[in-house]
Amino acid sequence: MVAADAAIVDGASRGPTAVLAVDGEIARVGDPADVAADPRAAGARHIDWSGRALIPGTVNAHNHSFQSLLRGIGDDLPFLEWRQRALYRYSPGLGPGEMATAALFAFGEMLLHGVTTVCDFYYVNRQANDNALATIDAARRLGIRIVLARCFYDWDGAPAAYREDVRGAVRNFEELHRQAGDPVRRMVSVQPAPHSLHAASPAMIEAGAGCARDARTSWHIHLAEERYQVDEALARTGARPLHAVDRMGLLDERMIAVHGCWFDDSERALMAERGAALAYCPASNMFLGDGVTDVVDLRRRGVPVALGTDGGCSNSRVSVLDEMRSAALLQKVARTDGQAITAEECFAMGTELGGRVLDVPVGRVAPGFRADLVALDLGDPSLWPVQALAKNAVYSLSARAITDVVVDGTVVVQDRRLVRVDQHEIATRVRAVTGQWGRA
Numbered sequence: 001m002v003a004a005d006a007a008i009v010d011g012a013s014r015g016p017t018a019v020l021a022v023d024g025e026i027a028r029v030g031d032p033a034d035v036a037a038d039p040r041a042a043g044a045r046h047i048d049w050s051g052r053a054l055i056p057g058t059v060n061a062h063n064h065s066f067q068s069l070l071r072g073i074g075d076d077l078p079f080l081e082w083r084q085r086a087l088y089r090y091s092p093g094l095g096p097g098e099m100a101t102a103a104l105f106a107f108g109e110m111l112l113h114g115v116t117t118v119c120d121f122y123y124v125n126r127q128a129n130d131n132a133l134a135t136i137d138a139a140r141r142l143g144i145r146i147v148l149a150r151c152f153y154d155w156d157g158a159p160a161a162y163r164e165d166v167r168g169a170v171r172n173f174e175e176l177h178r179q180a181g182d183p184v185r186r187m188v189s190v191q192p193a194p195h196s197l198h199a200a201s202p203a204m205i206e207a208g209a210g211c212a213r214d215a216r217t218s219w220h221i222h223l224a225e226e227r228y229q230v231d232e233a234l235a236r237t238g239a240r241p242l243h244a245v246d247r248m249g250l251l252d253e254r255m256i257a258v259h260g261c262w263f264d265d266s267e268r269a270l271m272a273e274r275g276a277a278l279a280y281c282p283a284s285n286m287f288l289g290d291g292v293t294d295v296v297d298l299r300r301r302g303v304p305v306a307l308g309t310d311g312g313c314s315n316s317r318v319s320v321l322d323e324m325r326s327a328a329l330l331q332k333v334a335r336t337d338g339q340a341i342t343a344e345e346c347f348a349m350g351t352e353l354g355g356r357v358l359d360v361p362v363g364r365v366a367p368g369f370r371a372d373l374v375a376l377d378l379g380d381p382s383l384w385p386v387q388a389l390a391k392n393a394v395y396s397l398s399a400r401a402i403t404d405v406v407v408d409g410t411v412v413v414q415d416r417r418l419v420r421v422d423q424h425e426i427a428t429r430v431r432a433v434t435g436q437w438g439r440a
């Protein structure tokens, strides 16, 4: 049982609040005295978050963990130059040991920022699952919840380490799904992720969507991130990106489009009509100068939108609370309208909608959801005055205020430190892998 002096529950601030979890699942939420009197609370461990506010753990719906190793190496370069000099130069040589280091680094930093579920869109597979399994093991060690979006990739312009043939990709996905998926506690999910229209052939995209159907999961695909990708889709298929997927007969409620910066009106309408979802990465889109997804319109049409930080080298931050603020500011300036979107709507995108989009029962402090909770220090000036908690958590919060994190009922961050992995170990490993990188 966790008891805090304040909370954000279903988007609204409230006073003293307790949460009772049984086997990692929230059983009851309410006033501390009432929750303590619940017979199921007898013998439960008490976690005292006095002086703190309790919020749902945040959901990072799109990330590439290995890219954290490349942070700062190649920033501010033109995309193709960055890809050649940083991404393609260093990533193909990364094996399971380096991938575990990258994941401990990326996910560890995320936990310290209040991320409790991460979706890792994973494309350096080297025709096998060892790298993905090392990444999942690192998540298990830290205690963060992971959705491994295993990539399907066959564009021959990329390093061989990214590429597979269709049969190999399907076989590896099915094996990983069977081997690593955790249908009970949902700490690990495996979902297919054909990379994009430019890096996966139609046969590969069909195979990825087919695997999602067979495994009854969602599937992920980068779409319309940069403007040239719309021109490319038009030239190659005669249709805009989302229409191209629809013509393949694959656009349905299982599909999660990533980015969608250049979706036009007809594509946004089609997203709603087919029940598809979006993983939105506002800071990454700004960092790379991609463009502005019309999230206000998508939400108005009822499209579920989750938030992602994207990789460490196309954003440099790993905080979903930060993405909530970025989403709000970018949508407001794009429409030159300070009321275009609210803090509460952005908070929902980073929590409840994230869980819904990834199809994992997280993101709400409510019975039936997994017990993923974050504590904010009410003594931190970035949250004052505290009566405006629901606004301040999005607009003014400093990462310094994040003190404790619980995932699936287990404490994984305490007093701003990782509990299960020594941060010195992560620092040493990151230095060992990247020490010579970026030097000429």
Ligand SMILES: [Zn+2]
Residues within 6 Å of the ligand: 062, 063, 064, 121, 222, 258, 310, 311
């Ligand atoms: Zn991405």
